[in-house]
Amino acid sequence: MKMIYHIPWIYLPVRTALAIWHQLTKSEIPELAKASVLIRDRSRVEETIQAMQRAGPDALQVISDFDMTLSRFAHNGKRCPTTHNILDNDLLINDASKKMIRELLNRYYPIEIDATRTVEEKLPHMVEWWTSVHELLIQQKIRRDLLAQAVKQSSAMLREGYKVFFDRLQEQQVPLLIFSAGLGDILEEVIRQNHVFHPNVHVISNYMDFDQSGVLRAFKGQLIHTFNKREGALLHAAHFRELQERPNVLLLGDSLGDLTMADGVVHTQHTLTIGFLNDQVEERKESYVNSYDIVLVKDESMDVPNAILNYITTAPAK
Ligand code: TMP
Ligand code: MG
Numbered sequence: 001m002k003m004i005y006h007i008p009w010i011y012l013p014v015r016t017a018l019a020i021w022h023q024l025t026k027s028e029i030p031e032l033a034k035a036s037v038l039i040r041d042r043s044r045v046e047e048t049i050q051a052m053q054r055a056g057p058d059a060l061q062v063i064s065d066f067d068m069t070l071s072r073f074a075h076n077g078k079r080c081p082t083t084h085n086i087l088d089n090d091l092l093i094n095d096a097s098k099k100m101i102r103e104l105l106n107r108y109y110p111i112e113i114d115a116t117r118t119v120e121e122k123l124p125h126m127v128e129w130w131t132s133v134h135e136l137l138i139q140q141k142i143r144r145d146l147l148a149q150a151v152k153q154s155s156a157m158l159r160e161g162y163k164v165f166f167d168r169l170q171e172q173q174v175p176l177l178i179f180s181a182g183l184g185d186i187l188e189e190v191i192r193q194n195h196v197f198h199p200n201v202h203v204i205s206n207y208m209d210f211d212q213s214g215v216l217r218a219f220k221g222q223l224i225h226t227f228n229k230r231e232g233a234l235l236h237a238a239h240f241r242e243l244q245e246r247p248n249v250l251l252l253g254d255s256l257g258d259l260t261m262a263d264g265v266v267h268t269q270h271t272l273t274i275g276f277l278n279d280q281v282e283e284r285k286e287s288y289v290n291s292y293d294i295v296l297v298k299d300e301s302m303d304v305p306n307a308i309l310n311y312i313t314t315a316p317a318k
Contacts, residue, residue, distance in 0.1 A: 031307035038277075038285070038295040045293050048272045049308060052248045055269070057172040057313040061243050063261050064252040066180035066187050066205070070165075072157045072300050073254075073278035083182030083190070084133060086154040092147075093140040104132055112226055112255070115283040119227050119257070126225040130181070134206075134219050142208070142216040144185075151189040158194055161302035165309065166196035172313045173200060175243055179232070179261040180205040181224045204236055227257040233264030240264040250312070252305060254278055256291055274305055 039045050064070055067082040088098050108129035169176045180187055184205030191197040209218040224232045247269035249262050254276040275292030288295045296304055
């Protein structure tokens with residue numbers, strides 16, 4: 001192999017062709033040149049995108065996290081709520097519980113995003129966090145009929161360009177799996193109120209179990225937290241089996257735990273992962289760049305996923 005690079009008449013054309021090709025994708029997806037985009041291996045990303053485009057929308061499935069991935073991390077300098085934090089509302093819970101939920105967030109969120117701890121070290125803390133909050137919500141006897149109003153009154157927002165993203169997937173009949181450690185009932189209400197809960201959307205999340213009078217009495221199924229999405233994926237084998245003819249995966253997340261969301265996919269050919277790095281940027285940049293194919297730093301928009309999606313789902317020029 002090494003010899004080839006020493007034969008001048010091969011070396012130059014190969015180099016030129018590669019350079020032209022790089023230029024080509026750069027101009028076709030100019031969003032990838034944004035300053036907020038970090039890519040470890042640009043050629044791998046370009047090759048993957050080209051291969052996904054050749055296979056087309058029929059071979060594609062999209063798997064996305066919800067909180068702080070499809071929903072915004074911040075707007076006008078103010079933090080936006082996660083699905084759990086949307087419940088921080090007088091309609092649903094009393095002041096003492098609100099205070100407790102905030103204290104739990106302040107205690108456990110720094111652990112969730114701590115770049116110096118391993119996933120194994122974080123695991124028990126995440127279970128404690130989710131379990132405590134869910135127990136508290138059950139004690140508060142949350143009412144199903146008030147959830148929509150709480151979502152309306154909250155400052156939760158989907159990322160800029162979300163409509164293009166959801167509508168394009170629906171138009172191209174590409175299945176979108178939203179895989180969330182948040183609250184399924186709330187997440188569904190957020191996308192419904194934003195008019196993008198299309199039939200191609202499937203949700204795996206923590207769902208509330210209400211009694212006959214519509215009062216929260218438990219949570220259904222296995223608990224999903226940030227770092228057990230692999231186990232969650234394996235429990236939903238039937239969903240992934242239905243999509244086994246779609247071997248190409250576009251994955252979006254904001255936590256390193258989100259990278260395991262595609263572990264249930266039956267047969268993968270090409271996977272492209274996009275990670276939103278919202279917080280603790282300097283501390284986590286290196287690990288994100290090493291783990292995600294594309295990292296978007298403090299980017300509150302869907303511009304890059306939309307541009308890639310548009311490229312993949314548009315037939316290549318003949
Ligand atoms: P995700 O998997 O959809 O991103 O949802 C999980 C996020 O929810 C995770 O980043 C932690 C966050 N969270 C809260 O903000 N408040 C809570 O009370 C809990 C349990 C989780
Ligand atoms: Mg998230």
